[in-house]
Amino acid sequence: MKKLIKRIVKVRNTTEHLRQSEHYKTRDIVSAYGFLTPALILAILFIVLPIILAFTYGFTDYYLLKPNDKEFIGLDNFKRMMTDEVLIQSFKNTIKFVVFVVPLQLSMALGLALIVNKKIRGVGFFRTAYFSPAVLSLVVISILWTVMLNPTSGLINELLANVGISKQPFLSSASQAMYTIIAISAWSGCGYQMMIFLAGLKNIDGSLYEAADIDGANAFQKFLFITIPSLKPILMFLVITTTIQAFKLIVQPMVMTGGGPDYSTITILQYIYEYGFRHRNVGYASAITLVFTIFLVVISIFIKKLFREEKAA
């Protein structure tokens, strides 16, 4: 991204002298701005303006039901965040979700891709089967699994009973709920990423493997020294998108647990939603939004850097 901006600026600078001598055609200017205006208006209204509002309201005690009472309170909202136990809990929960779900889901996706990359009869069926949860929306997935994981009469507990495992509380226990959500999210998301990995695997030059065969490499060495490095750009893309997506977790806990039991599954975005939307406490929730947004931007830049440096080394 930054590279791209740099490149654009560079092109701009080098062509500056050309451009000043050349006149823009009025027709072009009119058409261009005509074509751009609807998009620019919408972008400013619905992307830029919310960020500005988060900035301004974050420093006030704005309560939505008393819009005329809002007062500038400086950094109070941000100080309050430091000692807000539920917010800290939701931050920890979100981190826990990200730390577990990203490696789990991506390694599942890569494993599946390796299976369906085999040139063997019937592989199309397996590909469709692994991909099938992708047709379910998050709400459908959440409801389906809540029913199946019912602690007293759910399908999963009945199946576990058949192999002699006692009934598990799953979503109704503070110690198991988040891990259950992690597992369900990985289950539902990995098929889609399998497809992306698969496209990457198909692009790897087959002669690399042949050369490795001649050198006497075993399957694991080939995987480690050919497959993984070749997949690096795709891996980077998936790590970034999955991580950012995972930080924004909200639908599954909203539908399955409501953030409970005992705040064990409440996430940052859900906390913002509860505070700002349900309780109309807009000032404080805007401050959290602001910190959260900046945090996400920094994280995505950081991951990109991490991959780039490794590449350079």
Place this chain on the structure above:
Amino acid sequence: MKIVKKTLFYLLASLVALQFLLPLIWMILSSFKIDEVIYKDMDTIFAFVPRFSDLSLDSYVELLGFYNIFKNVGNSLIYASITVVVGLTINSLAGYALARFKFPLKDWILIFIIALMIVPIEATILPLFLVVNEMGLINTIPGYLLPFIINVMNIFLFRQHFLSFPGELIESGKIDGLSEVGCFFRIVMPSSLNMYITVGILTFLASWNDFLWPVMALSNADLMPIQVALNAVFADTYNIFTSHMMAALTIVTIPIVILYIIFQKYIVEGSMQSGIK
């Protein structure tokens, strides 16, 4: 040896496949049973294997008797279609302008678009709600649809696509007397059909699956899209039979299955394309 290896492979691949398929099979099968049968079958193989004597459409008929889920499915289909048609037009026009014309501030607008791409949209959902609220558009269809009609990522994708669009085609259109707008809709759009389908399908899926924003922006029961309605029905969990719930889930999934069957190729390609920034 080779046979053994092959058998092991199929065994492993099939076991993994079951993990993904069984919940779906159970969902669909249970939607054709009554609750008594669902729970009786649960610890037997018949949870996943149909016994045709037990299957019926009763749960669908009963579900529709107390909740007209098709109304919400219809709402969602309309919302997603509007988002696709209007969104594709607005975003591709902007992408086209950035690719084809020379005009003042062009580079800055492009940098602006790229900078907006890193804004994590759902994270700013609360201030977005405030903006729409202050415009007086909460609980209206425009207030719900407009914020997600704009998609800066799609503007950028279209721009990249149009950069390599052959200029001669447009020039020949102009010679035939078409205006810039005419050229765009008569020449550029039809010859970029693949691109439009790919972006369109992804937009449709995103709109169909959206949950958080409609919860905030559309609380009116008549306007509710299907995902929100599903959750509302489900939240009333003590009053709903499992079979009815499964019927609802199955109904909601059918349009997407159809979409995937028809457009499979575009969906995967599209997700790849958005990865190459």
